[in-house]
Amino acid sequence: MGNDEKKVYTYAEVSTHKDDKDCWLAIDGKVYDVTKFLLDHPGGPEILLASTGIDATSDFEDIGHSSTAKAMMDDYYIGDIDSATIVKNFNYTEPKQLHYNQDKTPEFIIGLLKFLVPLAIMALAVGVRKYSKSS
């Protein structure tokens, strides 16, 4: 891609390019079209796809990519992100999924027991008192 084609994209637009036929990454305020690089990526295509739709800066840096890797990025650089629109990946989706799967039943049973156990103990105490008085 020629230098004159560099653009400024909104973060929202970058995050819509997220499949194996159209894959953009947002790293350090820059936009990379890695569609043609997916199968050549030493870390595999899936991990690149998993870093789309979010700000991939920390994903990229956590791996500790070599200077060779960083130099390769120039080949895929297509523009910059409008910095006002960047959303850091604080809303990572994994924890949300845990909530979805959470079964509400144990909580309900514990709540019921908290109410019933003292009642049972009281009933027992009253019963024992009555029994010991009458005997």
Ligand code: HEM
């Ligand atoms: C334009 C962006 C990227 C380029 C050019 C790139 C390039 C490379 C290269 C050349 C390597 C080989 C090791 C090295 O030289 O450091 C590598 C490995 C790897 N990359 Fe990327 N990468 C990019 C983005 C990403 C992203 C966003 C992730 C997300 C986590 C990622 C995850 C990995 C992983 C897991 C490895 C394998 C490390 C290993 O098995 O030793 N890469 N990448």
